[in-house]
Amino acid sequence: MSQPKIVVLGAGYGGLTTVAKLQKKLGVNDAHITLVNKHDYHYESTWLHEVAAGTLHHDRGRMKITDLINSAKVNFVQDTVTAIKPDEKKVELTNGVLEYDYLVVALGFEAATFGIPGLLENAFTIGSINQSRLIRQHIEYQFAKYNNESVQKQERLNIVVGGGGFTGIEFLGELANRVPELCEEYDIDRSKVRLINVEAMDTIMPGFDPELIEYAMNSLEARGVEFKLGAFLKECRPDGITIEQNGVREDIPTLTTVWAAGVRANHLVEESSLEDNRGKVEVDANLRAPSHKDVFVVGDCALIWNKEIDRPYPPTAQIAMQEAEICAHNLIALIKGGELEEFEFINRGTVCSLGEKDAMGSIFGGKKLFGWSASVMKKVIDNRALFKIGGVGLVLKKGKFNIFG
Amino acid sequence: MSQPKIVVLGAGYGGLTTVAKLQKKLGVNDAHITLVNKHDYHYESTWLHEVAAGTLHHDRGRMKITDLINSAKVNFVQDTVTAIKPDEKKVELTNGVLEYDYLVVALGFEAATFGIPGLLENAFTIGSINQSRLIRQHIEYQFAKYNNESVQKQERLNIVVGGGGFTGIEFLGELANRVPELCEEYDIDRSKVRLINVEAMDTIMPGFDPELIEYAMNSLEARGVEFKLGAFLKECRPDGITIEQNGVREDIPTLTTVWAAGVRANHLVEESSLEDNRGKVEVDANLRAPSHKDVFVVGDCALIWNKEIDRPYPPTAQIAMQEAEICAHNLIALIKGGELEEFEFINRGTVCSLGEKDAMGSIFGGKKLFGWSASVMKKVIDNRALFKIGGVGLVLKKGKFNIFG
Incomplete structure (x- = not known):
């Protein structure tokens, strides 16, 4: 029986937290996990203002991705995503194409x-x-x-x-x-x-x-x-x-x-055939794209409504990491069987x-x-x-x- | 009896070494010494290439002038020299004019x-x-x-x-x-x-x-x-x-x-009425300007012939400091009486x-x-x-x- 292919795009708070939980809970033969990131390092994006001011050295706020992942379970690809093709279950990179059974879009923000x-x-x-x-x-x-x-x-x-x-x-x-x-x-x-x-x-x-x-x-x-x-x-x-x-x-x-x-979601989301709301994917309760149930979206690319104040939650590291926990849980449930969880933000x-x-x-x-x-x-x-x-x-x-x- | 006025222009190797020896050998009432410099610090100009490369911090290679001089004997003026007027025994600064009995020109180099x-x-x-x-x-x-x-x-x-x-x-x-x-x-x-x-x-x-x-x-x-x-x-x-x-x-x-x-002497030398040779003053054996015997010139503004190879000595910190020693000696001799010394370079x-x-x-x-x-x-x-x-x-x-x- 072939292993399901999980592809995670982005090694920011959302993507890396997802991978961290997946590699903890899944065995070597449960899934084929691939993490794609532009650089060979993760950085704490909430610390970047210190780097920009010159009060913290950037090496304090970045880590080699290969030091953070279990290479027996996760395959790291350093490359830049150029297009998401959910109808073909494919992701295009500068230097190749990846096919997936499950996709996690965690490509973060850019300036608006x-x-x-x-x-x-x-x-x-x-x-x-x-x-x-x-x-x-x-x-x-x-x-x-x-x-x-x-x-x-x-x-x-x-x-x-x-x-x-x-x-x-x-x-x-x-x-x-x-x-x-x-x-x-x-x-x-x-x-x-x-x-x-x-x-x-x-x-x-x-x-x-x-x-x-x-x-x-x-x-x-x-x-x-x-x-x-x-x-x-x-x-x-x-x-x-x-x-x-x-x-x-x-x-x-x-x-x-x-x-x-002002920030907006990575432009690749809007350019894909994922249904979007102001450039973000308004995910379902399980954090999946309504139009493509094999695609999870976490972090700044996801839109989740805060019903209490009738506005979307702002994009923060805190919510990205909470989403990643649920996303990883739901991926595991889909692969190994189990209940899907619904996301609820805990402030x-x-x-x-x-x-x-x-x-x-x-x-x-x-x-x-x-x-x-x-x-x-x-x-x-x-x-x-x-x-x-x-x-x-x-x-x-x-x-x-x-x-x- | 009025004190002779000594004015030293520049706090580089030449000027500062001159002042260091003058303040050591002259009493408080022997002369009125004024040191003029653009900045309130001296710097080791032979270390500047390290500052430029980023391998030495500039504060390692500069010192506050007031920490180096004896303020009971030397008056420090932070100002920029704008003109040397040897015929009028005056020096013009951005913010004033200084009169002198003896002048030491030690204004260093600029790029050629x-x-x-x-x-x-x-x-x-x-x-x-x-x-x-x-x-x-x-x-x-x-x-x-x-x-x-x-x-x-x-x-x-x-x-x-x-x-x-x-x-x-x-x-x-x-x-x-x-x-x-x-x-x-x-x-x-x-x-x-x-x-x-x-x-x-x-x-x-x-x-x-x-x-x-x-x-x-x-x-x-x-x-x-x-x-x-x-x-x-x-x-x-x-x-x-x-x-x-x-x-x-x-x-x-x-x-x-x-x-x-390539370096040349400070342009103020050529612009003054001091007789010059390619922008420098070809000093006499006692380091005085031939045209104005009350003006000493040391360091990169002075031209001294190396008879052995029939070329001028190159401008270095070593020769500037040796000249300053003789210059100070001769000033003291002129003020307190004594023999003038002739300069001879010791390599x-x-x-x-x-x-x-x-x-x-x-x-x-x-x-x-x-x-x-x-x-x-x-x-x-x-x-x-x-x-x-x-x-x-x-x-x-x-x-x-x-x-x-």
């Missing part, structure tokens, strides 16, 4: 630029190791150039972060700590550097408790962050941006715009980092946390993600323990 | 580009802390960008060093060690990176013993350096250079050309670094040194320069001791 002129061409996004370390180097390069020009250019020292959501605020928290170091390194007055947050809504961190939002803004403003709320980004140019706030337009000269105000709370030593958030049933205790909880959450993917060994190797930093 | 098209605009030079750390960041930025483009650009990984003299070869020695680190940092194959030396003469390190030259080339070639000898740089563009070798032209794509093939040997653990050179009467013993000697020479300027304390603070590195 909403058609804002110049944004795609001129802004950075925090979306991969490559992009994040480029941002780090780009910012440092501007500081290095500043004192080498006869007319000093303020646009080198203005850093604009688009978006006051999770990524934008966490990135600003790191940047606010990093900038004084850069100023010392390149003999520049801290007062010359501007960190500007542009957010279209009237608040940062929408949906968070007002007290937590107040705390975050105070923490960041005290370290020199300027907030432009209710401000729409109208254009992004190589040397500046235009915003509109209260009907007034303003040009801000900058060579560094980092766009953290374990959310903590937003504000830099190495500060954070804010809410945990278990809404308890609010600030400052040091929140930053400890944030590290616990980060370590928990490592545990899910690589067990205790990975936590010890890459975990965050400097709680008295 | 010999009118090669595009060189001034498009090449880097290793001439200051600011320039050197910009080179370091520029190179790293190219590596960071390389994997972020759909079409990878070889010009980001081609690094051209113009000139096979001291600075060029020492810089290549550091780069050859640094590049593997950069490749690891940015996930780039070492074999993709080219380090290209372009030298117009048929040899690197002209004047050195052929055996030493052979050793240096082998050491660098073994670490991936390509030599283009007898090759003339014809043009430097933002994205490449053109060289001519054996009558054949070749275009080399590169975003990083570092010009280390203590020369060691050329080839990176952290390798070097070659000759010392005391021509003994040749290679490899580890030469690299130890190089560190001894570097520490000796620190001692001359700041005594044992500075050697302990900034010295190079990692001889078993």
Whole structure:
């Protein structure tokens, strides 16, 4: 009897957690599992803002995939997916084609630029190791150039972060700590550097408790962050941006715009024949594509409705990993027999980092946390993600323990 | 009786060694000494190639001037010299004018580009802390960008060093060690990176013993350096250079050309009414300007003839510090009475670094040194320069001791 072929696309939180559970629960002869990923490493995408700010080295936040999988049970293919063909039960890669009996689509997010002129061409996004370390180097390069020009250019020292959501605020928290170091390194007055947050809504961190939002803004403003709320980004140019706030337009000269105000699912989902809703697959209760029951979708490519507030759940690492657990369970049930489980999101709370030593958030049933205790909880959450993917060994190797930093 | 006013321009090897000896030998009431420098720090200019390669942090090679001078005896002015007016016994600064009775011109070197098209605009030079750390960041930025483009650009990984003299070869020695680190940092194959030396003469390190030259080339070639000898740089563009070798032209794509093939004296010398020879002052035996006996010139702005080979001595830290000793002696003699001394160069040997653990050179009467013993000697020479300027304390603070590195 032939083994069913499981193909998992993507080694992010969703894909890797799925594989971790599959290889734990399935025997060598139960299935033929293939994991496909563009790079030979997994990275903690919720840590990338630290890499981009230059406060965490990228090697701390990435792991070789072959160190995380059991090669007796899982075949790793390093390649880039170019097309998903669910009607033919095939996946096309740059260097080949894979056939499957069951497919797990866990291809993550990409930046959504909403058609804002110049944004795609001129802004950075925090979306991969490559992009994040480029941002780090780009910012440092501007500081290095500043004192080498006869007319000093303020646009080198203005850093604009688009978006006051999770990524934008966490990135600003790191940047606010990093900038004084850069100023010392390149003999520049801290007062010359501007960190500007542009957010279209009237608040940062929408949906968070007002007290937590107040705390975050105070923490960041005290370290020199300027907030432009209710401000729409109208254009992004190589040397500046235009915003509109209260009907007034303003040009801000900058060579560094980092766009953290929107993500969408990997474009391959929309381009496939999977039925999609705004680029994502609105999965059934078992996390399968309604149009193709042999295709599971987890993480940022999946759309799941939060009935309580009648809006989709936001794409987070927490939900991706919970989905992966159910996805793996259901794959095992299909192969070895058993009941399919339905996905239900369990909110374990959310903590937003504000830099190495500060954070804010809410945990278990809404308890609010600030400052040091929140930053400890944030590290616990980060370590928990490592545990899910690589067990205790990975936590010890890459975990965050400097709680008295 | 009024104190004579001594003004020293420049806090490089020449200026600072002069001041160090003056403040040691003169009492508080003997003279009014003013030291003028653009930055509030002195830097070891012979270490700048390490800063530019990213193998030594610039703070290791610079010191606060106020930590090196005795403020009871020396007045430090941080300002930029804009003109030397020897006929009026004045020096103009950006923010004022200084009058003097005795002037010491120790304003160092700047790059000479010999009118090669595009060189001034498009090449880097290793001439200051600011320039050197910009080179370091520029190179790293190219590596960071390389994997972020759909079409990878070889010009980001081609690094051209113009000139096979001291600075060029020492810089290549550091780069050859640094590049593997950069490749690891940015996930780039070492074999993709080219380090290209372009030298117009048929040899690197002209004047050195052929055996030493052979050793240096082998050491660098073994670490991936390509030599283009007898090759003339014809043009430097933002994205490449053109060289001519054996009558054949070749275009080399590169975003990083570092010009280390020529220096000249600070342009202020030529612009002043001091009599000059190719931009330098051909000083008398007492190191004074023939046209203005109250002006001493030391270091790279001074021209001294080496009668043995009928050519001027090359501008080095060693000769600058020896000149400064005589200059200080003669100033003291003029003020307190005594015999003026004539300058005579004592060749203590020369060691050329080839990176952290390798070097070659000759010392005391021509003994040749290679490899580890030469690299130890190089560190001894570097520490000796620190001692001359700041005594044992500075050697302990900034010295190079990692001889078993």
